[in-house]
Amino acid sequence: MKERSPSPFTALLRIHFKSVFAIRLPARKDLSSPKVLLKTFGWILIAILLTADLGFVFGMMDVGMYRGLAPLGMQSFMLLNAIVTSSVIVFLFAFITSLSFFSSAQYEALFLTMPLTPAQLLAARMATVYAIEAPFGFLIMAIAAAVYGFQSHPGLGFYIQIIINALALPLVPLALSYAIIVPIMTASRWLRRKNTLLYLGGIVGLVLALGFNLYLQSMLAQIQNPALLQKMLSSGKLNFASIANWWPPAWLTMRALEGSIAATLGNLVLGLGLAAAVTRVYGKPYSRTIINFGESFAVKGKIGTAQENSIFKAKSVFFSLVRREVRLMNREPMYFLNGPFVILLLPVILALTLIARGKEIVDALTALRSQLAGSLEYLIPAGLGMFLATSTSIACTAFSRDAKSMYFLKSLPIAHRDLVASKLTHALLFAALGIALGTLGGAILLGDSLGDTLVALLLAILGAGMLNIGALTLDTLWPKLAWENPISALKQNPNSIIVILSAMGLIGGIMALAATVPSSKYFFAILYGTVFAAACALLGLLLFKTGVRKVGQMEP
Amino acid sequence: MIELKNISKTYTKSGTKAVDNLNLAIPDGVIYGFLGPNGAGKTTTIRMMTGAIAADSGAILIDGIDLGQSPLEAKRRFGLVPDTPDLFNRLKAYEYLNFVADVYRVSTAERASVIQKLAARFEISDVLKSPIGSMSRGMRMKLNLIASLVHSPHNWILDEPIVGLDPHAAFALKELMREHAASGGTVFFSTHVMEVAERICDELAIINKGKIIFTGNLDALRELKESKKARTGSETMAHDDESLEALFLALVEDAGAQTP
Numbered sequence: 098m099k100e101r102s103p104s105p106f107t108a109l110l111r112i113h114f115k116s117v118f119a120i121r122l123p124a125r126k127d128l129s130s131p132k133v134l135l136k137t138f139g140w141i142l143i144a145i146l147l148t149a150d151l152g153f154v155f156g157m158m159d160v161g162m163y164r165g166l167a168p169l170g171m172q173s174f175m176l177l178n179a180i181v182t183s184s185v186i187v188f189l190f191a192f193i194t195s196l197s198f199f200s201s202a203q204y205e206a207l208f209l210t211m212p213l214t215p216a217q218l219l220a221a222r223m224a225t226v227y228a229i230e231a232p233f234g235f236l237i238m239a240i241a242a243a244v245y246g247f248q249s250h251p252g253l254g255f256y257i258q259i260i261i262n263a264l265a266l267p268l269v270p271l272a273l274s275y276a277i278i279v280p281i282m283t284a285s286r287w288l289r290r291k292n293t294l295l296y297l298g299g300i301v302g303l304v305l306a307l308g309f310n311l312y313l314q315s316m317l318a319q320i321q322n323p324a325l326l327q328k329m330l331s332s333g334k335l336n337f338a339s340i341a342n343w344w345p346p347a348w349l350t351m352r353a354l355e356g357s358i359a360a361t362l363g364n365l366v367l368g369l370g371l372a373a374a375v376t377r378v379y380g381k382p383y384s385r386t387i388i389n390f391g392e393s394f395a396v397k398g399k400i401g402t403a404q405e406n407s408i409f410k411a412k413s414v415f416f417s418l419v420r421r422e423v424r425l426m427n428r429e430p431m432y433f434l435n436g437p438f439v440i441l442l443l444p445v446i447l448a449l450t451l452i453a454r455g456k457e458i459v460d461a462l463t464a465l466r467s468q469l470a471g472s473l474e475y476l477i478p479a480g481l482g483m484f485l486a487t488s489t490s491i492a493c494t495a496f497s498r499d500a501k502s503m504y505f506l507k508s509l510p511i512a513h514r515d516l517v518a519s520k521l522t523h524a525l526l527f528a529a530l531g532i533a534l535g536t537l538g539g540a541i542l543l544g545d546s547l548g549d550t551l552v553a554l555l556l557a558i559l560g561a562g563m564l565n566i567g568a569l570t571l572d573t574l575w576p577k578l579a580w581e582n583p584i585s586a587l588k589q590n591p592n593s594i595i596v597i598l599s600a601m602g603l604i605g606g607i608m609a610l611a612a613t614v615p616s617s618k619y620f621f622a623i624l625y626g627t628v629f630a631a632a633c634a635l636l637g638l639l640l641f642k643t644g645v646r647k648v649g650q651m652e653p
Numbered sequence: 654m655i656e657l658k659n660i661s662k663t664y665t666k667s668g669t670k671a672v673d674n675l676n677l678a679i680p681d682g683v684i685y686g687f688l689g690p691n692g693a694g695k696t697t698t699i700r701m702m703t704g705a706i707a708a709d710s711g712a713i714l715i716d717g718i719d720l721g722q723s724p725l726e727a728k729r730r731f732g733l734v735p736d737t738p739d740l741f742n743r744l745k746a747y748e749y750l751n752f753v754a755d756v757y758r759v760s761t762a763e764r765a766s767v768i769q770k771l772a773a774r775f776e777i778s779d780v781l782k783s784p785i786g787s788m789s790r791g792m793r794m795k796l797n798l799i800a801s802l803v804h805s806p807h808n809w810i811l812d813e814p815i816v817g818l819d820p821h822a823a824f825a826l827k828e829l830m831r832e833h834a835a836s837g838g839t840v841f842f843s844t845h846v847m848e849v850a851e852r853i854c855d856e857l858a859i860i861n862k863g864k865i866i867f868t869g870n871l872d873a874l875r876e877l878k879e880s881k882k883a884r885t886g887s888e889t890m891a892h893d894d895e896s897l898e899a900l901f902l903a904l905v906e907d908a909g910a911q912t913p
Contacts, residue, residue: 396780396782396783396787397779397780397783398779398782399778399779399781400747400769400778400781400782405761405769406761406765408747408751409747409750409751409754409761409764409765409768410751410761411754411755411758411759411760411761411764412751412755413755414755414756414758416755417751417752417755417756418756420752421741421744421752424743424744424748425741425743425744428744429743501737501739502740502741503705504700504705504735505705505733505735505740507703507704507705507706508703508704508705508728508733508735509728509753509756509757510724510725510726510728510729510756510757511725511756512725649707650707652664652706653700653705653706
């Protein structure tokens with residue numbers, strides 16, 4: 098019997114799905130290796146933690162809202178909130194994901210040489226984005242359904258309706274994302290650059306994430322005060338209620354959850370119809386954007402004799418190595434946004450939280466100040482500085498990021514010790530910035546004395562030094578030298594996750610120990626200072642002995 | 654002069670023996686071609702020669718300096734053109750050249766002179782201020798050629814240098830290689846195209862499956878071709894023409910057949 102081959106569209110869809118969801122499960126025989134086992138366990142743990150974290154935040158919000166509204170008989174507004182939240186989150190995800198997919202437009206343009214129409218090309222891309230964003234929206238709806246179901250015991254029809262509508266809800270945000278992005282991308286060559294997209298995606302993502310954080314914080318503040326929630330609901334001042342009024346999928350879903358099959362059908366027709374219309378209308382413009390994506394032109398301009406001395410000025414090998422590290426990190430958007438930029442991002446998130454829940458936090462800080470009599474006065478700012486100084490992932494990915502150029506670097510007359518030292522210097526330069534912002538900022542917020550601030554600074558320097566030396570040692574001994582794109586070298590690098598979790602664990606641990614063990618005020622400063630200094634020396638020895646030898650053995 | 658003495662390399666992860674007891678002596682004043690099909694061990698050999706990976710056994714001498722014993726001193730004696738031009742795409746061209754010049758401790762005046770001269774020769778003077786990522790593959794290759802010569806090395810090692818170059822730049826490169834050899838320097842370049850080697854090199858080595866299967870000059874290769882033709886008849890040669898390319902393929906296939 099002749100085997101039937103899949104249609105070109107199905108084949109395209111398959112390749113998109115395979116490249117996006119390229120999760121390789123280890124073979125049974127590989128699980129006997131402790132390294133593979135640990136790695137697999139780590140990834141599973143992270144996936145569970147992330148899902149549980151999201152589930153907890155939304156679950157608590159739903160429970161709080163249900164309890165606040167049930168006395169008024171308005172508990173179904175909790176479902177409306179979930180519908181609106183799900184739609185907004187899905188829209189944010191769809192927008193950022195579809196924007197980021199333009200980065201691979203050059204490869205996608207190859208598909209245009211195949212028997213595929215522009216509409217099919219866009220439809221396949223949209224289906225891929227749907228597969229990424231829909232689970233998030235579905236999770237939010239599922240949590241709300243579980244909370245509502247547990248409390249109100251609705252019939253089976255409610256669950257069937259919520260499943261169908263949860264799957265239909267992401268379609269309109271997805272179609273709108275492409276309806277907005279494609280005309281913008283067609284309009285300007287400047288936008289069709291990978292760099293522009295990475296920065297734009299990073300900044301848009303950041304703004305949206307901060308906006309979402311602000312929304313969550315304000316919702317949590319309202320939920321903690323049921324009287325305020327009821328008052329706002331009855332006066333029509335709740336954000337989600339007003340969004341639902343002009344967002345057809347939201348009120349269609351609400352009608353559907355009340356039992357209307359016509360509303361469910363309406364939701365499906367609206368979502369699928371709009372998505373189909375977008376693929377028809379924007380198929381050709383989309384194909385033009387991917388054909389012209391990434392056109393780059395070298396800037397013309399000779400170096401004149403007058404400029405030679407300044408442009409070609411000789412520098413020391415070490416200075417040149419450090420400068421190379423800084424430039425390569427800061428100029429690669431993926432590295433910069435997930436690295437040094439984090440030092441600025443975390444204080445911004447903190448400031449926004451302060452704005453959203455200002456009074457509560459000021460009250461909490463005042464209460465905290467009055468209770469802080471002892472080592473926590475300097476340990477909290479020190480911990481903040483240590484965390485920011487480690488959050489850049491500079492040290493723990495230093496050799497991984499250099500994987501592609503390691504062959505060439507090792508052919509140059511550079512002492513491996515100098516290479517390691519330049520990478521450590523790079524990490525410590527940004528750690529200093531993190532300490533300045535975290536520790537000084539923390540000390541100001543807590544109203545620390547000058548003496549305590551200085552102690553905090555000293556501890557932060559020693560702690561951050563220890564963490565950064567440790568992180569670089571880790572990446573020197575076990576670098577990730579095989580990767581396809583920069584994000585794998587940094588964000589998806591197990592070393593980043595190990596270091597950030599270790600830093601969080603360590604900082605939490607030292608605080609907990611100091612809070613529970615009675616002692617004189619500066620006992621923990623001396624204890625931790627001595628331990629950190631000793632660890633710096635020991636790890637430094639390991640880095641410059643074993644680590645340097647390991648650099649020589651790296652096989653790029 | 655570059656000497657490779659009994660070097661071997663087995664990749665621990667895959668267990669592949671990439672280079673097997675290889676011996677080569679690349680004299681001064683010649684253009685030495687290093688030929689082999691894909692996966693023959695050319696790049697592994699060059700990576701060992703340049704100190705990027707360590708040989709399991711044997712010794713590598715650059716102008717008599719043992720690379721294993723005095724790596725920095727040995728590395729200062731050569732310039733390398735790697736096979737991939739995509740090294741530091743986020744740097745501007747002149748920043749990259751400065752970095753390399755700093756590493757080789759080249760003075761401001763000397764680097765300015767060498768860079769400007771070579772940039773003019775390869776016609777990339779007007780893009781030195783551009784980010785490397787915005788340059789075409791050919792331009793990036795030319796930039797790597799300049800970087801490899803910024804410290805005026807005695808030994809010039811080039812890994813697949815012709816790939817991606819336009820005919821004009823390829824001609825300029827060949828001229829430069831000839832000048833380098835004529836001034837007493839060593840030029841060692843790898844290629845998998847016999848035609849390229851035939852047009853450029855004075856001497857060559859052919860490697861297959863990690864072993865050297867031929868060393869000598871082009872005349873020796875032609876003699877081998879004649880003797881092979883006389884011994885077996887041209888109709889038994891693997892490929893139906895009498896070019897050195899056909900002989901190269903026949904040699905590779907013979908060596909492949911003899912390897913267990």
